[in-house]
Amino acid sequence: MITTAITSELVRGTAEIETTARGLRPHRLPASVRTRFPDPQLLMAESQPSGVRLAFSTTAEQLELVTHPTRVVYLGADRPRGHVDLMVDGELVHSDTLTGGSYTEVNMSTGASRQVEGPSHTSVFSGLRAGSKVVEIWLPHNESVELVELRSDAPVKPHRSGRPVWLHHGSSISHGSNAATPSGIWPAVAAQLGGVELINLGLGGSAVVDPFTAQVMRDTPADIISVKLGINVVNLDSMRLRSFVPAVHGFLDTIREGHPETPLLLVSPIFCGIHEDTPGPGAFDPASFGTGQVKFIATGSPEGVAAGQLTLRVIRDALASLAERRSEDANLHYLDGTSLYGAGDAAAHPLPDALHPDSATHRLIGERFAQYAFAGEGPIGQVGKRAVV
Incomplete structure (x- = not known):
């Protein structure tokens, strides 16, 4: 050998x-x-x-x-x-x-x-x-x-494939939580179907609009960029609406410093029943300890929304509005995360721990993302097949 x-x-x-x-x-x-x-x-x-x-x-x-x-x-x-x-x-x-x-x-x-x-x-x-x-x-x-x-x-x-480079940032779902294998996480599935080279900045528990993450993305060569934000901000109860929206603007502005015209896709959270209308913080469900399947719960109160606390519905509305207000950026696209996994999918593909998708659902999300983003008619499907080294 x-x-x-x-x-x-x-x-x-x-x-x-x-x-x-x-x-x-x-x-x-x-x-x-x-x-x-x-x-x-x-x-x-x-x-x-x-x-x-x-x-x-x-x-x-x-x-x-x-x-x-x-x-x-x-x-x-x-x-x-x-x-x-x-x-x-x-x-x-x-x-x-x-x-x-x-x-x-x-x-x-x-x-x-x-x-x-x-x-x-x-x-x-x-x-x-x-x-x-x-x-x-x-x-x-x-x-x-x-x-x-x-x-x-x-x-x-x-080996260098010469395929376009896709730079993606997201939460533990993008990181691959609950997927069985590394090539089966949804970004890997989407990359394989879309014919792109993946750089995955899915960071479990850490997609909280950190400026340094945006700086890393700014400085990373890429042909296609996507940013999936929301669930970790709710999980941690780390922001209120007033601070979240400007922070996302700043995050995107930083990326644009290094990638002024690169196709950039802003993605809101997928459906997650525990946080649709209930703010965080999220926590382990003590009742699930010792069962072999730890589950998560939301510990906030829906009444907190009036004071600016964030839920997934609030975040989706905020990100959609934010994208509209950046309409001067012709290469910025918005994708509602519930088109990747919505309330209607929860019955057939329930989240095993109430937060993360299983392997079959990772594939479903990856297939839907690839169809939307990388198909010929998609917002970033026309990116040239050039190499980034």
Whole structure:
């Protein structure tokens, strides 16, 4: 077997790659952000390589990738392990479930935690078809990993597809929460259907109109940009209507500093029954502890809306109005998130934890987004097939 050094040339969808004692850790936000605002939730989310993949061409028929996963385990909540997905010429060939690694065990009832160390994991992909092919190895969306070693029975060469680059920012739903595999999160599904290269800034619990996120997007080369805002602002009860609308204007203005004419899609939240008319904060439902499926609840009161508290209905109205007032920007488009997943979908595709979609619903959302955004008649479907490097 040939051992190939894992370098930035092989990795797609990252902002930076950190050298560690074991190997390389992909980051989706640069060190400047992580240093200035080391919020534990943000650091955990950005270090989980949602949408990040190794991309190369090879004639190899066997591949092995050694990773060291790091995750959080909540007692009483059976959260599935992350996966490493192998795609060959755009087709999912195998999904390997992670084992081992390090984890922090958290008791949600007491808040106590402990650290547990385990061995690294080796994903083995054998029996690949003979001949030249383009391989993508999608890293887990829900566990941080260090890339330790890449082995193959034939040389590998970094691959650049030349497809348009889609830069997307959103919440834990865009991050991939409750999806089973990394290539099955809705932005990955949409990217595959739309023929674009994904850079995913879906950051669980952290889509709260942070100026530094807009600055990262401003400075990231992209052909297509989308911003999905709302649910985390409600979850955290972090803003009132008076501050939310100007903050979104500023967020978009910052992106436009680096991308003055790039197609930009503003997306409001999908349907979520607990927060449609009830403000946050959101919280874990104590009644669900120990059941194997932790659920979420809204702890605010609908009466708070009169004082400026935000619900999903309020946010959708505010974002639609905001987009109308920016009508001078011909390349700004607005998409109501309930067209991706609405009240009518909740019966057939209920949110298992009352907040995040399951794997089938991730696919549904990805298909609908791709049809709207990337189809020939869509608002950004006519973007030229140029490469961004």
